[in-house]
Amino acid sequence: MVRSTSETNLAEMLHQSLISVLGAPPDPAPLSPQVLEVVEREHYRRERVKYQVSPNQWSYAHLLIPKGASAPCPAIICHHSSGNFAAGKDEMVDETRPSIGIELVRLGYVVMAPDAFGYGERRSPHSNGAAYDAAYTLQQYTVLLLRGETMLRHLISDISRAVDYLVTRPEVDSARLGFIGQSYGARMALWAAAFEPRLIATVAHGSLMSYRETVRQGSWFQIEFVVPRLMQIADLHDILSLVAPRPFLLSTVAGDAHSTDAAEIYQRALPAYQRLGVPQRLTHYVYPRGNGFEPAMRYKAYAWLNSWLKPY
Secondary structure (H helix, E strand, O other), X not given: OOOOHHHHHXXXXXXXXXXXXXXXXXXXXXXXXXXXXEEEOOOEEEEEEEEEEEOOEEEEEEEEEEOOOOOOEEEEEEEOOOOOOOOHHHHHHOOOOOOHHHHHHHOOOEXXXXXXXXXXXXXXXXXXXXXXXXXXXXXXXXXXXXXXXXXXXXXXXXXXXXXXXXOOOOOEEEEEEEEEEEOHHHHHHHHHHHHOOOOOEEEEEOOOOOHHHHHHHOOOOOHHHOOOOHHHOOOHHHHHHOOOOOOEXXXXXXXXXXXXXXXXXXXXXXXXXXXXXXHHHEEEEEEOOOOOOOHHHHHHHHHHHHHHHOOO
């Protein structure tokens, strides 16, 4: 489905306005990927990899590759949640409990679980705990602001670098790439999908509340998503509208204090999909109750991903 000229112009104007407040992207650098460790499991192979995201800045990720695949597989980037700085990417491939990455690789996906900045192997080498990690993130945020940059712009670029890495792998079908996240990962899912067109289908579970509603409630912002002047030009429904016509699933639980206006975000973004004739590609699952991303919710999200990334 193709946007009309007027819709394209409006979307491009919004996109350019967002770029103006997000600031400059990181300086370019060669990817220079390396495989640091390989672990064989019964159903998959796990690699720990590193790749350059900007000059002298590296990201680290787990890559899970299903065994026995006869052709390149669809791939999904799994973004961890917030709070547990030490865990980072490990949260998504934890073999001691149900985890999204393990479940998806068993469903036939190549899974990439990267560390976000300040998490896992991207924490400060001087870290002595979570309080230091939080302060370090704030310090790096302020340094970027002084340079006319924002952390969110760097995080978006990090996702694109993860995609750059995925498409180099022969095990990956580069035409079938997805993204899934909860909490921090859900917020990142929205921005990643809006700015990375190679992501074909995206799932965000919980923790999506508009900037306007967050201010109204007096709730705390996650510092990574604070961008000067952003509220003058856009809110989350505007960001979501930029994803159209690519499929996006917003998954929430009724009564979630971190997603109180998720239904409004969905409704205000839906016209962008309707104008393109693909309203079915924007989906909102609302669960009456639940705690976190429960198994039934996850597997319903996986079925939705299958419908777009494994249609045959």
